Amino acid sequence: EDQVTQSPEALRLQEGESSSLNCSYTVSGLRGLFWYRQDPGKGPEFLFTLYSAGEEKEKERLKATLTKKESFLHITAPKPEDSATYLCAESIHFQGAQKLVFGQGTRLTINP
Amino acid sequence: DGGITQSPKYLFRKEGQNVTLSCEQNLNHDAMYWYRQDPGQGLRLIYYSQIVNDFQKGDIAEGYSVSREKKESFPLTVTSAQKNPTAFYLCASTLGGYGYTFGSGTRLTVV
Numbered sequence: 334e335d336q337v338t339q340s341p342e343a344l345r346l347q348e349g350e351s352s353s354l355n356c357s358y359t360v361s362g363l364r365g366l367f368w369y370r371q372d373p374g375k376g377p378e379f380l381f382t383l384y385s386a387g388e389e390k391e392k393e394r395l396k397a398t399l400t401k402k403e404s405f406l407h408i409t410a411p412k413p414e415d416s417a418t419y420l421c422a423e424s425i426h427f428q429g430a431q432k433l434v435f436g437q438g439t440r441l442t443i444n445p
Numbered sequence: 446d447g448g449i450t451q452s453p454k455y456l457f458r459k460e461g462q463n464v465t466l467s468c469e470q471n472l473n474h475d476a477m478y479w480y481r482q483d484p485g486q487g488l489r490l491i492y493y494s495q496i497v498n499d500f501q502k503g504d505i506a507e508g509y510s511v512s513r514e515k516k517e518s519f520p521l522t523v524t525s526a527q528k529n530p531t532a533f534y535l536c537a538s539t540l541g542g543y544g545y546t547f548g549s550g551t552r553l554t555v556v
Contacts, residue, residue, distance in 0.1 A: 339487075342485075364542050365543065367545065374552070375550065376451075376535055376547035376548050376549045377488075377535070379544070379545070379546070382544065420488070422488075424542050426542070428501075429495070430476070430495050431476065431539065432478065432493055432503070433478070433537070433545055435480075435487035435489075436487050437485070437486050437487040438486075
């Protein structure tokens, strides 16, 4: 069964304190590893898609990396506006269809 | 601008009542999805549709029903058989599985 596990569940950082969020996934039928940002009461906002081990993508203070069984979302010198829940999802191919399997998310709080 | 529109933003359901959540997309995407999100949890798949007039159950389909009569529309009905419907419902779509776009969600509350 395809599973995605994120850690930690919650993370509280001071402004400027860099850290990483972890996403572990299974590899059966992987068609991409997605990272989303979700603010309270809103839909997920797309950040990155990674397709192969060794791939890296960056956007402002965020960098996503991918290994064969894990992905990391590195946040460098975060600001309070980076506070959100970060969701990781594995896109899988299943019986002729594609679907996203999500982790439970990491709730990130950046204190000024 | 292309996107997904979900309505209403807030919905209240009485015990024993069926309610329908709307999802419309103008992205020309073939596949559409309904997810449920409970507090502090990730998204769980309810139903998905790859083409018009065809849909499949996801992981938590009991108490829900869908239709896909038009490419642009994928409404979700929460029936009285769903015993714990209070949640945040998200609709998504994709073209080929290489990028998924989400709507802004509908918060359903049982009163």
